[in-house]
Amino acid sequence: MKTLIKNVQIVNEGKIFKSDLLIENDSIQKIAENISEAADKIIDGEGKYLIPGVIDDQVHFREPGLTHKADIASESKAALAGGTTSFMDQPNTIPNAVTQELLEEKYKLGAEKSYTNYSFSMGGTNDNLEEVLKTNPKNVSAIKLFLGSSTGNMLVDNPETLENIFSKTKMLICVHCEDEATIRKNTQEYKEQYGDDIPVKFHHLIRSEEACYLSSSKAIELAKKTGARLHIFHVSTAKETNLFRNDIPLKDKKITAEVCVHHLTFTNQDYETKGKLIKWNPAVKTQQDKDGLWKALLDDRIDVIATDHAPHTWEEKQNPYTSCPSGAPLVQHALPVMLENYHSGKISLEKIVEKMCHNPAILFQIDKRGFIREGYKADLVLVDLQKPWTVEKENILYKCGWSPLEGMQLHSSITHTFINGHLAYDNGIFSEERHGERLHFDR
Structure with missing residues (x-):
């Protein structure tokens, strides 16, 4: 053909x-x-x-165990419509992908159901080091660690366990960085004042700059100490961007960073109109943070753009603050939204392709993808x-049926x-x- x-x-x-x-x-x-x-x-x-197909290094397609929200078929189809041709799914499904057997079960689902290319990360816990070390670097994208709360038993908060994983695995380690003790303390303070229905406008103060920076800086310190290859997901504060370098080529970096489309698009001012639909972890923060993220993206301290695509049902997002899950769908709209920033003069087409296509391929060392080259x-x-269009219920392809970008x-x-x-x-x-x-x- x-x-x-x-x-x-x-x-x-x-x-x-x-x-x-x-x-x-x-x-x-x-x-x-x-x-x-x-x-x-x-x-x-x-x-x-x-352009080369977009490679999204962080999605949650919810299968197995949470398929009332999304599944591999529905979300990979939405990805296709948005120009994303490869995804890397995270391990906090049900059950969590924290053994080699459970991980391979997800790969079987991918082979059967995905419309796009796929990879599934291996999850780390406080007590599965032996399983983590069995992970094959040739056909698994990364080890994923949650250093802030997550689904199931995936919070890794034991310092000895963390050091063991960082020092013993040869895999790329991807981390969600938020300090759990800081978040719990902040949540309790707001609960004492508002009960469970805390106004969402305080979300960025609960999951604060301090919580993010404390966790990110510790992870980077540990990576430097152990020589681990570390990639920090969804950087959300201007302060954190100062932890990263832009004076060496990406292929030689040991510590890299990702920013998500929503942190480049929204600020805490948008909670007034979007409410809990833009409740993400880490939180959307201030205009100053958004500006700082853009600056770091354009000067190459931040290496890739991703989505952290994380659908929930409309009904779930209507819950009171403390029981409203964080996350929203984005894979269908990520590239078109970034192209809006091209139209407004904020970023070039070449830079969008670098951050969404080339750099994920370099960073994860993906074989023969991410570039337009003969033989690839x-x-x-x-x-x-x-060719303009408007995001409307009728053209949203996510299984959950909604988007924070509607209109x-x-x-x-x-x-x-x-x-x-x-x-x-x-x-x-x-x-x-x-x-x-x-x-x-x-x-």
Whole structure:
């Protein structure tokens, strides 16, 4: 099977250039002007931009055990529509993926149900070091540690256990950094005043800058001490950005950072209109924090953009503060939202591709993905920057059926998404065949 994309603007490795691109079977065969080779399918890319598929290094697709909120099929389909071709799912499902057997059960589900490429992280606990050390770095994305509360038994708060994991595993370690003692103390103070229905506008003061910085700085100190390869998820404060470096190439960094789309989009002022729909952990914080995150993203102290896609049902999000779960869905809208920032002059197309496609591939050492190169897997996305649409109930694909972005007008549309050379999404129409593959890592 050969597909030829003609006359398209390719955005790749810091450049934008007009070219043709030929896909053969699952890979990019040729990138050149005026390819005249016969093809089974020809797509006219005139006026559109071709980028590598987005790689989202942090999602919660809720399967197994929480499929009333979301599942691998529904959310990977939403990802396709948003130009995300690979995801890395986190271990706090039910049961938690904290043994090799449970982890492989998730991979079986991925093989059966995912429309996109997939990987599932191994979870660490206070008492599963032996299982963590069995993890294969070639076909598992990372070890995930929650240094703040999570689903089930996944809070890792034993200093000796942490040091053991950091010093003994050769895997990339991804961490959620919030200091649990600080959060509990703050929560109790607000509960004494408001009971369980604490106004959500205080969320960023409960899950505070102090809670985030204390935890992140400790994790980084431990990584430096042990030589561990550490990646800090969803940095949410300007203060934390000063913990990271931009004076060495990403491939040589031992300590890296991620920022999420919602922390680049919302501030605590938005709690007034969005309420608990934008209750995330770590919390959306102040305008000063948002500005600091943007600065660090653009000067390369922050390496990747992700979603922390974490759906809950509408009913669950209506609960009082203390029983309202944190998290919201984002994979369908992450790239279009970032393209809004391109339209407003905040970030270039090249930088968006670097942070959402190239850098996750470099950081996780993903084999033959994340770039538009001959011989690489054909995970590709066609974007029309002049095709506006509005986020509405009718076009939301998440199983939970809602988005905190409802009513937002977006100026760019994803028109085509290719997975391993197969056209999986074409202007709102999905291929019902699944062509996603398990990600492999060049480690």
